Amino acid sequence: MAKYKMKMKKKKNWSRVCERTTRTRCDLTGSDLHYLGVYVLRVRASADGVNSHWVNKDFCPDIDASLGPPSRVEMVPVGNLLDVIISDPLTSTQHSMRKHVLNLYYRILYWSRSDDPQGLKPKVLDSSNNLVTLPELEAWTWYCVMIQSRYDYYNKTSSYTEPRCMQTEGDTSYGQIFLYFLVSMMVCFLLVLLSCYTFIRFYRVLKNTFYPSIQLPAHIQEYLCDSSPGSDMPRLLTADSEAELCCDKLTICPEVVLLEIHVPPPLTAPPSELEQDSGRHIRQDSGDSGIYSTEGGSAQQGRSGGEPIKRDQEVDSWQTLEQVKMEEMGRDSADEKDLDEGVVDVCV
Template sequence: RDMAMDTNLIRCGLTAAFIFTVFGKLPVPQNVKMHTINFKNLLQWSPVTYHKGNVNYSVEYQSYYDKAFKKHAHFKKGCTSITMTECDLSILSVMVGYYLRVRAEYENETSEWAVIDEFEPSVHTEIGPPSVVVKPRLDMLDVNIIGPVNENNYKSMQEYFLDLAYKVSYWKVGEEEKVESINTNQKMTTLTNLEAWTTYCLKVEPVLHNRKTHPSSIVCGTTMDNGRAPVWQVIVTLLASICVVFGVTMGIFYSSHYIHRAVKHSFQPSYNLPEHIKEYLKEPSLTSQFLLPPPNMYEESFDKLSIISDIQQSFDNTNIDMNTNMEMVEKQP
C-alpha cells in the first residue's frame, strides 16, 4: 500500500507540474545572451511559446555605478513590448558595465525576468573583420588593411584597443595546405619573396589578447616579374603579330590585284590573236626569219635608190635652168 501511495503521489505531482507548465503563468525567456561585434550590441533569446497567444518582450538595463551608488536608481528601458527576439543595445557606453534583463509579456501577464549579471562592451565585444585591398607590384603584393570601426560612430577600433594587430595568412593557389603568415600592426604591409606570375590568396585576421576576432574575406592577386612579360608571352605576342601582319599584307595584295584586273578589263577589253601570230610568238627565231628581209636586200635597194635619186634630181635641175635661160633669150629684143 505504501508503495502504491508513493507512486500515486509522484503521478499527481508530475501531473500538477505539467498542468502548471502548460496552463500556468507566462514562461521566462531562455538562452539569453549578448551578441556584440564592434560595439554593435544585440541582446538575443529564444522565443517563448504561450498557450494563450503570441507574446511580446521588454528589455531593461542598469549600470554597475547606478546600482552601487544610487539607492533609488531604476532600470532603464532598452526595448518595450517588441515581438522580435532581440534588442539593440548599442546605445550603451563603451567603458561602462551593465546588468541586463528581459521578460515575456501577454496582455496584463508578465513572466519573471531573465537576467544577465555582467556585460561590459569594452570587455565582451568581438573584433569584426577588416577590409583588404591587394595590389600587385613586381614580384610582390602590397596589402592595404582597412581596420574595423565602431558600428555606432565609425571610429576605428584601434582607437579603443591600441595593441590591436593583424595576422596576414597567404598561400599559392593550388597549394592551400602551405599557408604562410606574418604579423603586423601597420595598415600597409608587403608580401615579398613571391614567385613571379603566380596567383596568391590571403586573408587578414585581427589579433587582440583574450578577444574573439573575425577574419576578412579571402582576396587574391597575381604577381608580376619586374615589369617584364614572361618569355612565353613574348613569343606568343610576336607570333600573333607576324600572323596579323602577314594576313593584312596578303589581303592588300589580293585586293589590289583584283582591283587592277577589274580596271584593266574595263578599259582594255580582252582580244584573241590569230593562230599564225601565236605560232610566230611561240618560236621567236622563225618569227624574225619570216618577218625581216635578208640583209643584201637592204644594201641593193639602198644603193640603187640613192644613185637614181641623185642623178634624177641633178638632171631635172639642169633642164629647168636651160629652159629658163632659153625663154629669157627669146624675150630679149
C-alpha cells in the first residue's frame, strides 16, 4: 500500500502480490510501482492454519531498487584512439533509467592487453556521456574495456559489463597514401579498359549481325528480291504452305541441233564476162603460139574446130570450182553450228 494511505482513517485496502508461496522472495515488477514513490510492504508466515504477526517494511524503488549495468557497449577505432558508445540501463518496461536517475554516470575501466592481459591495473575514467573517447592509447594495440553504472546520491552501483576488446589504428603514412592512390588509379584504369573492350565487342557483334561484310552476289539478290507470284526466278520460301512449290526432280539434258546444208542450184551457162575472159585468154594463147595467117585455112580450121571443145572444158572446170567453194562454205557453216551445240538447256 502507498504510505500516504496509511494515515487515512477509512478502511485500508491492501494489494496482494505473493500469497501462499513457499519462496522467500517476491517479485513486485507487475505491481506498477512508481520509481520515486514510497510504499509499505507487510508479510507474515502461516502453518497449519496458525498465522504469525504482520511485519511491515517501507520500500522506495529510488532508494532500495538496484541499478542495472549499461544495456550495450560498442567500440570504434578512430586512428590511434578508441570511441566507446554506451547505452543506458533499462527499466522493466524497456525504457532508459536516465529518465528516473538524472545523475546517472559511468565508470570505465580500460587496459592494454599486451601490457596487462588480466586487467589487474586498469585505467579509470568516469563520464556521464554516452560517447566516450579513451585517451593516451598507442597505435596498433589491443585494449579491453569494462563499464559500470553509478548513482552517488544513494551510493548505488551496478555490476561491470563483460570485457570488450578492440585494436587501435595508426596514423596513415605518405607511402601508404601514395600506395592507396596508385591502387585506386589502377582499378579505375582497368574498369575503363574493360568497359571499352566490352563496348567494342558489342559494337562489332551488332555490326556483323545487321551489316555483314560478306554480301550475296548481285544476281542472287535480284532473284531474292523478285517476289512476284508469276516470276519463274528462284526465291526464298517464307511459309510452310509454299513448300509444295519445291522441285521434286531436276534433270539436265543437252539441246539437239540439226545441221542444214544449202546446195546452190546448177549453172546452165557461164556468165558473159567469163566467156569474154576465156576468149581473150584463147586469143592471147593463140597470139603467143605464133599460129596466124601464115598457116592459112588449115590453122583457122583447126582453131574453129577446137574452140567449142575448149569452152566446154572451161565450163566444166568452172562448175567444179564452184562446187568445191560451196562444199567449203557448207563445211564452215557446219563447224559454226557445232560450236552452237555448246549451249545447254536446263529442263525442269
